Amino acid sequence: MNYLLKKITFAVAIVCASVSLIASAAVPKTYTSDMVPPIDSKEAFVNWMVTTRGEDKKFLAQRWDRYQALVQRKDLTNDQTKRAFLLTPREEFVRKISLAHTYDDNFLDIGYGVTISGPHAVSRMTSVLDIQKTDKVLEIGTGSGYQSAVLGHITDKVWTIEIIKPLAERTRGIYDGIIAKGYTEYKNVRTKQADGYYGWEDAAPFDKIIVTCGIDHIPPALLKQLKTGGMMVIPVGPPGAQHVLKITKEANPDGSIKISRSDIYNGKVVPFVPFTKLEGDAIVGSHNK
């Protein structure tokens, strides 16, 4: 009898603790597209985010430090992408085992032979696309969901496709979970499991397309679904040493269409910067050392 009582007491305690956890994890204020976190100081940012988004102070501090490094090395170059980076809880999209490395400047394993790109890669790709509030964006290769989450803070028209079924289901689950917490902005990220080679014809055309999976050619269907005047970016090469290929689709004066390939630096060669490691808010070196 005593044993049973103990069990019931324990179960009630667990339920209460869970309810308390869910309550504390809920987002205090509903997301609006004009919501902008302060960027004048780390303290102001962390406090605002705790009050508004109810996120963990430790991760917020790391996010701020990484943000500073990304701005400094010009991976984040426009206001809408800076804001998106600051608002996106990357820690929700990495595996528990990698949580300690969430804001390392590095790609991380997320299972299924897929990586979550490093903050620098996501920031640079998103900055290059220069996405506007009204842009329709298609992502091929949902992966962890982090890239589309960043996009979701810039525009409410995001479509993303994942080829690996269990990964697509897992990421959908992550989205559903954080939407339930109150991250309503992610309701605008439409996901599906399919072969990204054929794009998302029902939703086409798109202003911007971002391809984050390897292929030996640009799928013609994707180029067809890109609006004239639109832009596509694709990382080429092994993780960590990827070069971003930019493809633009423009109309010639005679009305014909021109598709051009270029690098993202307008013909400049940019020095490689080794992955940086942060200690506090200082860059102390490379991950290789």
Place this chain on the structure above:
Amino acid sequence: MIASTEPNRNEWSQTGFRQLCMYAAVGCVAGAIIALQIGIMRIFAEGSWAHFGSLVVSLAMLGFGLTSAVMCLARHWFERHWFGVIAGSLAAFAPLVVGANLAAQQLPFNPIFIVSDASQKWRLLANFALYLLPFLAGSLFLGTVFLRAQRVFGRVYFADLLGSGLCGLLTLGSLFLFRPDNLVLVPVTLAGIGGVLWFTGLGSRKWSIGLGLITLAALCVHVQLPELAKIPKLSVSDYKGVSYARKFPDSKQQYEGISPFGHLEVYSSSYLHFAPGLSDNASLNLEEMPANAYLGLYVDGDGPIGVMRDLADKDTAYFHYLPMIYPYLITNKPNTFVVQFGGGISTMVALHSSSKVTVGEANPAFLKAFRESDVLKNFTKDILNRVTVIPYDGRLFLANTSERYDVIDLSLADSAGLSNPGGFAIVEKYSYTQEAMQHYMRALSSTGVLSVTLWNKEEPPKSVLKLFATMAAAARANGDKDISQHFFVASSYLSTVTVLYKRDAFTQEELSKLRQHTSSMSFDEIYSPGIKVDTVKADHVFKDFHDSIYSVDSNSAQATESMPELESEPAAEDTLSEENALTVPASLLNQLAWQALIKDDWKNFSERYLFDVRPLTNNHPYFAAYVFPKDLPKITDRLELFQDEWGYLLLWATLAIACAAGLILIAIPVIFGWRTAFNRYPGKSQTILYFACLGFGYITVEVGLIAQFIQALSNATVSASVLITGMLVFSGIGSFVSDRYAASARTTLPKIFILIGALLIGYSLVLNPILNAIGGLPYPLRLLLCFALIAPPAFLMGFPMATGMGVLTRLTKEHMFLWAWGVNGCFSVIGAALVPIIATSFGLAAVIATAGAVYLLAIPAFFGVLKPIVNETNI
């Protein structure tokens, strides 16, 4: 009672059947160690990456050195407890192989994260430690056997080499039967047979049965335990190409073949799409790409290599947008030769445009798959039946044929290898060497076109520059003084590059067609006769590329201040003056490269460039080792940038570890035994040098010749088989024969060394043309001649080790006996790591010449070995 445990009676004093059993046992266990090495390399090739397999095996072999050092210091203990040590090591070998392998497979590491994830380094270390264990057991057995068999060392060493050679061949043959996940069964079985034979030789039925049962139990555990415990026998990385294919919802394995030429798997899935280098303009003009048009072919889990369905004419419209269509734009129904069949995509394009197609394919496993699999035959409409097949290297066929072709095509033959993440192997690419290109060019009809397409995905460019230099050098070597009218080059940024060479100069009409096509595909024109290139920016491009890799101080955030705004426009002085000039620096660099080649000024270009871009030759056949050795210290904080060089960088790591281990090995007896055990021994340093030279020289010749003999034998696996077997067996015979000259070693061995040195240095000068000529002969004759080439040096190279060990025995330098064996093994590892480094820097001929010089260096060292212990009688 075991006969050999009787007082004052050595187990090697037995005769007849029992003695034969013991020699056979030594051969089997030595063979088991070779089998384990091959097995581990195959396991790593299948599960993650072959280079780490080589690294693990190299380090495990250092276990021999470690064992010898320990045994050297505790010699008396090992002599007293020889039976227990041998019985224990034999009994432990099989369980250790099975246990270590299964444990290692539960701790897979991922090379992709080895830089970024510290835990991966621990996993790699765990793999080293686990795989080291069976090697320690093997080395304890051999070390104790050698210790006990000093008086008959020549014969035991003969058994060791013969067993290694024959079991190496047996293991390669067993690759026809076992998939890599079951390959450990081979060393377990061999060691089990060795154990049973050993105790049969000693007359111990009880131990024989016991060893047999332990082996059977180990085999059962490997076969049954993974299934029962639901653990993998072989963990395949999620990042291997085949892992993705297995995850596609509709994927289905359609073919599987196992052989020494690789573990082939073919998967079908609607998710597989191939169109390497497809023009982006296909999206503007093509209605749709054909669906379900491909199968994915995987070799050892790497790939996919595309296998194209036989398409209806209406579905082949997209061929026009592939770079491999180029030669067919200016030829009419040509007689075409495809140098490497691979998965057959370029052959399909050739069939579509040619009157007759001949294909070469050096990998018999590919041909077997396409000939025997009904799925592949139906899918490709029996493609091999529609072409003439040369069942070996197309390069060798073209070098020796009088047939002439209108089109010779070498398109993305190594497509999987060049596009895979995770590091490229340092492998010999004889199909891309200057000599090979010369053969292709000579085999063209008077209006024929050679077309070579390669991936162009590196920035700064590397492999394409080597290709350019190689093809230009080949044209010049063939007598084209002015090569400017013979080339046309087009590329697509971060996609492919195609080089066309026409035996006669291109006509204006042809050039017009090629330029028009290039423009209509939105490809970049890199070179054509008369092209104008903005050379003003050359200095700028060279400097920018150099600085992009080397100039930034990794610890200085300020350094990043120089980075341009992503959205900023190029500075005014950067704007190109030519209206149609390329704005992508990599493409501009490619244009500058061709300007340099046309002016025969490659030396100047390559001196200014940040990477090694020397042409490929048969002596230097590598698309690898682009980083100059002097620059290696600068890249340690940016290794992720050099993932395509990790194979090369790992060699340096192996070399560093092996050198450190070598020093420790030499240091252990120096520290613990120099003043005691070795005190009375004169010529210690020379003895170290002598056995170091033998270890280094032998492995250098073996590994160097494996790389060179691919030239004649077309295939790395066959070459390795011929060399491992040939070298070890002939050396074993040499070791056996050396006994007869033991008494006259002082005069005989220096002569042997001079002969070895002369032969090897001679080989380094003449081997290339000889192997090239052999390559044109029927295959059995090729094999015979290769064995004949190996025999003289290998036979002679069997003498020094046996003789040296014999001398140590006769001079009663017992403490040095095992230590010498360890030094020899340790320097084998150093040599094996150094071979590709020497080869990539100085060429394969330099490897063999170095080995020759090292054998000559052993002559003075030998006289140190001969120095008698004070107050002892000289030999």
